[in-house]
Amino acid sequence: MKKVLVPLLLMVCISAYAQDPHFSQFFSSPLTLNPAYTGKFDGTFRVAGNYRNQWPTINNAFTTATASVDFALLQNRIPEFDTWGVGIMGLNDQSGNKILNNNFISVSTAYHKALDENGYHTLTVGFQGTYANKRLDLTRVTFEDQLTAFGFTRATDEVFNNSNVTIDYFDVNAGMLYSGSTNGFNNFYLGASTYHISRPEEKFTSTGEKFILNQRLTVHGGGYVPIGRITTFHGSFIHQRQAGATETVLGGAIAFNLSDDEDIETNLYTGLWYRFGDAFIPYVGIEFSGFRLGYSYDINNSSLKTASNSRGGNEISLIFIRKPSDPGRKKLGCPKF
Template identity: 35%
Template sequence: MKRIALIIATIGSTLSYAQDVHFSQFFTQPMSQNPALVGVNFDFAVNLNYKDQWRQIGSPYKTFGASVDSKLNKKQSDNGYFAAGINFFSDKAGDSQMGTAQGNFSLAYHIRNAQHQTIGLGLMAGFAQRSIDYTYLTWGNQYDGTNYNPNLSSGENYGADSFTHADFAAGVVWSYNNKLGRINVTDNHDLKFNAGFSVYHLSRPKYSYLGTDQRLYMRYVLHGSGIISIKESRYAWVPGFMAYYQGKAKELLIGTLFRIKLQQDSKYTGYKQSAAISIGGYLRARDAFTPMILMEFHQFALGVSYDVNVSGLKPATNTRGGLEISLRFTNRNPFMDGDIKPVSRIN
């Protein structure tokens, strides 16, 4: 039953309508949500993600992601700013190691349209390779009546073991940040929001090992997140959601974290460094519940989450979905000239 469930999952999510890779901690890979998100949450950020899932029903699916994004303006501007980023992900699935490796470059411009608010437009261009290793597949024709014999012909007509394609995306995002600009707001009064819409695979590249005209569906993403501090306290809510539609694949993640600020940056000496811990979870509709914890210390953050499977695969997986780990490093804008007041890295 476990093997049958794995085959169904593989065909349904990979071959039939080519569902994109995704992370439960989606907010840690902003360019996988929207190319316009570069430069929105931090001046400069590096993110690393690793996910290991479905280990209970065969060879685990392993996904790795990395991204770097930064604001680019050398001087502060009242009109807006440019930002850019690069990201890379690699995904391996099942015994055949069916996988995707892709790198992208994103460029965005964010217009200051009102006090503490910006509207940004982002574009992405990338290059991807799809691959599969047929030598790890076994077929009924290779059983000699008693045992499996790899020397017997499978009788299958394999296609290519890899192919490449270009990829493009675009998006728009609105952002509100009451610390944006040259205002002085105490740290326990944070109020930040962003919401956006993006479209991936604009060119609908060919997506077949057999050389057919099967094409990758465009992916439409609607997303939002925020930080809502509870005044005169150390606490804040960090809600978020992401919804996407891609061919027959639909996904909705919604949830929140509850953040406790353990220590605040020293505003004078710089010796005291900020720290916070966030605990909560997200629900992926009809698929999984994901409890998670995010620990932040000054410029660094470590996130850990686990998908508890609640879908039709639950009997095969024993509710065990996947472990995901994220690492983040943030810094002030390396391209900015002049003296800038240091800000807390807990955002």
């Protein structure tokens, strides 16, 4: 390992220790953002999926995919507007053209306590446990002794016990969320989460340097408000810090109601977010019959744009929320973006 030369691999390994996988559509990946989102939606269950291909021109630098499902328990045994949510999530992150493969399985729970008799305001505490498996594929690595005057043309003399080096560990995350509404037709929220509370150790060799995974601290918020008969403005922000690296994203979208039926949400979304110092993120989405499909593309404007040809990353999200069958039920104002 000490003679690894490929700059991309070095970038991948440093990034893997410094920052978690992330999505530009952070608002469409609830269980990677804050465990307190577990069960926070207007419906009986929610299924969410995301796929991201970042910097595809740099040898498939990062590809990330996740899928989750969450739902409410004991709704008839707790106060009317309280919710106890439980969820499970799987995430796969591949770096450096699949040289580093990360897999995570998480189980989360959250209790949403109503603060008023109408259920407009809630306060939530959530927790999440994660099992992580990371594998480094040495068959894809290029070493210094393979370099000749004609490029990397010879076999390496490095000897390893096996072609894959793996690490496993358990991790703990937690978060809080406040959500409110003034009339049931708008919503505003503010949340905070901490990932890697247990500070697990990452170490690929028995004699090499060990890394203690740094905590990821996140503050996020947003809301939506009607601005016309058929239009609604949705806005959100996120600020994250981990191992000295920071990320701040701010933006919003306009929803155009395509249906005259208030009980059947059919909306078209167009919007723009900005990741400060890095990229513009245009977004389009469509919502119908409980589904919300979103697409975004990072337009890189940082110093990396020379290598990336100003291409950031494609990202797709899909959320399905099963609505209750009671047509006369009271709608709950929940965060959407």
